[in-house]
Amino acid sequence: MIKFLETISQSLNGLGFPALILLLGILEFSLGLYEKRWTKNERILDIVSFIFPPLVLAPVLAFLGLKFLPHIIPQYHNAFSWVPFIWGFFIIAIADDLTQYWYHRLHHQIPFLWRFHRTHHSAPYMGMAMASRQNIIYTFLFSQIYLTVILVYLGLGYPALFVRALKTLIVTFAHSSIKWDKPFYKYKILHPVAWVLERLISTPATHHAHHSSSTDDGVGYYKGNFGNMFFLWDVIFGTAHISRRYPKAYGISHYEGDEWYAQLLWPILKSKKEGSELSRRGPAVREDIVAEPVLSSADQHQPEFQTATIKSLNNLSPSAIN
Amino acid sequence: MKIDPQTQKSILRNALLSVFIYLLPIGLMFGSFYITGKRPWKQQQRTTSINKNINPINKKP
Numbered sequence: 001m002i003k004f005l006e007t008i009s010q011s012l013n014g015l016g017f018p019a020l021i022l023l024l025g026i027l028e029f030s031l032g033l034y035e036k037r038w039t040k041n042e043r044i045l046d047i048v049s050f051i052f053p054p055l056v057l058a059p060v061l062a063f064l065g066l067k068f069l070p071h072i073i074p075q076y077h078n079a080f081s082w083v084p085f086i087w088g089f090f091i092i093a094i095a096d097d098l099t100q101y102w103y104h105r106l107h108h109q110i111p112f113l114w115r116f117h118r119t120h121h122s123a124p125y126m127g128m129a130m131a132s133r134q135n136i137i138y139t140f141l142f143s144q145i146y147l148t149v150i151l152v153y154l155g156l157g158y159p160a161l162f163v164r165a166l167k168t169l170i171v172t173f174a175h176s177s178i179k180w181d182k183p184f185y186k187y188k189i190l191h192p193v194a195w196v197l198e199r200l201i202s203t204p205a206t207h208h209a210h211h212s213s214s215t216d217d218g219v220g221y222y223k224g225n226f227g228n229m230f231f232l233w234d235v236i237f238g239t240a241h242i243s244r245r246y247p248k249a250y251g252i253s254h255y256e257g258d259e260w261y262a263q264l265l266w267p268i269l270k271s272k273k274e275g276s277e278l279s280r281r282g283p284a285v286r287e288d289i290v291a292e293p294v295l296s297s298a299d300q301h302q303p304e305f306q307t308a309t310i311k312s313l314n315n316l317s318p319s320a321i322n
Numbered sequence: 323m324k325i326d327p328q329t330q331k332s333i334l335r336n337a338l339l340s341v342f343i344y345l346l347p348i349g350l351m352f353g354s355f356y357i358t359g360k361r362p363w364k365q366q367q368r369t370t371s372i373n374k375n376i377n378p379i380n381k382k383p
Contacts, residue, residue, distance in 0.1 A: 081366065082362040082363045082365065082366035083351070083362070084351070084362060087347060087350075087351040087354075090347040090350075091347045091348060091351075094343060094344060094346070094347055095344060098340060098343060098344060102337075102340065105333075106333075109325065109329050109333065110325055111323040111324070111325060236339070236343075237332075237336040237339070238332070238336075283323070284323050285323050
């Protein structure tokens with residue numbers, strides 16, 4: 001069994017994941033899930049993000065694992081290879097995913113960091129096209145990657161193989177516009193499984209809520225749901241929002257299609273869009289655009305809102321940054 | 323724009339809890355070794371020293 005899983009993990013960690021992402025992407029397009037929102041600018045940004053960062057990151061990680069660490073701590077190479085597989089698996093899974101939770105959460109809660117993560121949230125759609133979309137500096141400083149390289153050097157390479165495969169699978173499917181978790185909420189018999197699943201790992205419902213263009217409307221919640229592989233961190237730290245529903249709109253309410261190169265390389269390159277967070281004198285965090293209330297013809301005294309993407313300005317805290 | 327004190331407080335509180343979570347699998351692992359009496363690191367030391375005796379290339383000058 002373990003050999004079988006090992007073969008699958010090795011294949012996935014090789015060319016398996018790019019192939020899976022391409023296949024899922026084609027399926028999403030065939031089902032029309034991008035709804036003509038994949039404009040030329042978004043297209044270039046998504047494709048460059050998919051190809052370029054891994055090419056830049058690979059030599060850096062290789063240098064760290066093959067040159068730098070053997071030079072500074074040669075005596076610790078494989079020093080912990082005695083750690084039993086199951087414990088190694090948990091140590092790596094927690095170290096990697098909890099570190100990514102913090103990296104992600106701090107980019108939302110510390111205003112200065114938000115613009116490095118904004119590129120991932122600006123996509124007005126969910127799916128394989130935007131799953132790898134990131135500012136290059138954000139990708140480059142992915143803290144958990146370096147931590148994992150160190151743990152692999154110390155001798156936890158074998159369990160790391162499995163963790164990486166499992167994590168990429170969960171994160172990829174959580175970003176997908178194919179809502180694979182829907183049947184778990186629909187059929188009563190599956191509700192207990194859904195209850196465990198949505199608290200343990202990231203699902204389309206919880207992760208789509210994080211990518212919603214609105215928050216605090218009962219569905220969208222970009223102030224939380226920061227978990228990548230495990231959603232459990234959000235449950236433990238009180239940043240979770242579970243609604244079993246999917247947002248009506250994704251992205252950033254004030255997004256005006258900043259140039260792909262600015263989104264990829266901010267702060268080296270700036271956006272030409274006036275007032276954008278990525279523009280030369282743009283704010284670090286721009287406030288959400290609030291939908292205008294429209295008066296219902298039936299009762300003019302009770303204003304209704306056009307969409308479910310309302311966020312009260314009273315609830316707008318400085319930490320509400322995307 | 324500054325980070326609000328409420329968020330600051332929750333970050334600090336949760337960071338402390340995270341340290342405990344990071345250490346939890348390591349603590350549980352050693353707990354299981356204590357209960358079962360297993361000492362896998364000693365086994366590795368023995369294997370390493372046997373390898374060094376068999377293969378003189380591994381011997382330190």
